[in-house]
Amino acid sequence: RVKEKWAATRTKHPPTSLALQHFDATYSIQLGKLWPSVRVALLSERKYGALLNNFSHEAVLAGLEAQGCRDFTSDTDTEAQTPEVSTEEESSCVSMKKSGADGQQLPPLQLSPHIKCLVFPRADITRFKPARPDMCGLLGYYLMDAASVLPCLALGVQEGHNVLDLCAASGGKTLALLQTQCIGFLCVNDSSVSRTLRLKKVLHSYVPKQFLKDEKLRITSFDGTKWGEIERDTFDRVLVDVPCTTDRHSLLEDDNNIFSKNRTGERRKLPQLQLELLLAGIEAACPGGEIVYSTCTLSQTQNLSVVEQAIYLAREKHGINLQVVDLRPLTCMFRKTFHFAPDLHLGEMVIPHLAANFGPIYMCKLRRLT
Template identity: 40%
Template sequence: MLKVRNLLFLQSRWKSQRWAVQKRKKTNTQRALESFDDFYGSVFGVRWKNIRAALLTEHKYIALINNFGDTDKTTNGMKLDGALNIKSLVNLARERLGHYDAKPAKGQDTTNRADETLDKLLREQEEREKHALYPKGATDSTALIPDQLHYRKEEATGKKNVLENDYNAKNFEPSLEEAIETDIHIDKSRLIDPQYGTCGLYDFMPANKIKGMEDWIPESDHYKYYQTQADFPLNFELETEYYYPEKLNLYTYEMGNCSEYKPPKKCVTNVLSHYLMDGASILPPLFLDIKEGDRVLDACAAPGGKSLIMLQTLHPDILVCNDVQESRLNRVRKVMREYIFDYAENWENKRLAMSQCDARYLDGYESYDKILVDVPCTTDRHSLMEDDNNIFKTTRIKERLRIPELQADILSNCLRLLKPGGSLVYSTCSLSPVQNDGVVHMALQKAFNEHGITVTVKDLSYVIKLFEDIFKFEHPKNIKYGQLVLPYLPANYGPMYFSKLTRKS
């Protein structure tokens, strides 16, 4: 006879199992954190603990004062609230530095600590993948585990990464056909003639790939985008001069001060008083060093903050804001309408143009003086804070692993859009050496091998000293092609990587 308590017990058990399943389900932010702990923990060592804490904390903003609004009123309000003009901080740092004794550019010392770290990570990741595919004890012999996994890039539409096992030919047994022709001990009378049946045994071929593996991409493939050997001309030039835009007004609070800004207000010109953005985002457009009359391209413009900074310098002759989707361009248009006075009548299609195109396929080569290439990336801080639109979503694994390839294609094409002598700044909001130095290296190699373009890498290790009172920078010895703003609790900006390149030919 079934007792009531047994029914209750079964119901309770079912509920507990259900809760256990729900408990085990990971969020996108948890997947991102696990990935970063594994990857960045190896890259940054003991420093990762502090960087991690900063990334998981609300980031710090910088206020861009709108030159088309009540400029004096807004700046006075900022000063009364204790905010500091970045231009004044830069000038103080310039006086403190005094005369600079020139040191060798980065390119003269090509040692890069990240090289060895990434090589080690790649080997470890490959080992994990090998043993995941060929676990110990799964076969009679472990000799079938390949020593190395190689990946072939197919040129067909929708390029696929196909897994190939690189066995040494001498370890292969003879094929079925070879055995039939050479082995006199085989009883050929037992072979089945195809004309008498459709069983297919005569045409049987041993399986050489696992069904479903065609679209599988190993995690280690991501690290393979990081290359260090240069088979192209590589020139470095130390940048010793920096000119802060006279009309640009940016305000911040001193290091350690986490005060919040007042919300933007409508001005008498019907535009907003100031624009708030992550502080590190100001550096790529600042180091692009736009001059009066420059023709400028923002290749991946949304959401529009960096484009707004470039316009607020009042220097560009024309700024072209490009992005791949109309919805993203609408975000840029919204920012411009809110902050540019008389935008529709005097700006759009005159001094400010919108372009919808995949930046990998933009044409109009050798037509821009300056280009900002702020590419799509893993957006590390967003990935740790927001589940929505998170690149670590399980359905976006392929997209995430192929990000460096996308970034390199965008950068190499933008180098073609530069006039000889023109400058470009490549930037990401990621800590990843693969997406940063690795992509720059790959793009320079591609631009030279396919189009004969040679580039000078601008070493900004001196001029960033002007901003060290505001930002925490990575040590130059750990980076080859650019600079990196590290998240740091007293100055919680970034991450932001940026590399400045000048086209020679």
């Protein structure tokens, strides 16, 4: 075995260190006094959630609950509805229930039904055991960052909806969307052929064949930025879960790291790619349709700035007017499980915290008015 510190090939500046340097420089400004604690959490072991597979015949829910897990989607914060509040955040949840920022009544947020995700309690870092196949060979749960379930819940898929998952591989969010069992037709796309193959394997390990037939589901490997040219004004719901700097991965794994010197160009082009993907997703949605944009980075350049530019360009270039859907009801419901960034003016973001080490996940929901 080569001793790592003497290996001549070992790079002086591994991508993980470059990522940390970059995040220290940008996030200390963006997040201010929050950054040191978010940094510690990002560098520590992440927490997973177990997305329950409703297609499995095994009764895994009771087993997981017996181990001390709970489904965060049904463990919502009811205190936010009571007037006895103490902190600023709590009072903002209460007042928001009655009215929006402009004093108008907020429409209730419709969350996608039947998506269940189990987590261990706050500060409990027990790991899940690997899921076992049931008598039909289907696995009982899928392990993923529990915060990744939030964009799927926020999408608000309803009965019979025509849904597009534009950057879908390796399929965690697709699987969450399929749990709703109410989608009319689902288009699953990812430009990477190898990752699309992985997605197909995931779907076959979790979903019975009859739900994967051509009349229910289409899997493609197109460049998503061109989707608007192919299928415009079509989908009731579009999920645009874009490639990003994947902050956690970039800090912990040197392999396949976007901060590698030879990927600098690719990294710099990310905001432009994200913008093109979001615009394509907006075009693909039908008037009245809704789009959720999501990333797993804290970067303002890849989050709010992309959404702001997309809203502007959709109007200027395509004549599409968009409304931002307020996701604060969702953050109020799930604040027992996740830490959300305070005061974002556009969208919501789960920030990693040592006692609830999920995320980062940024999400913003848009509704097409025209």
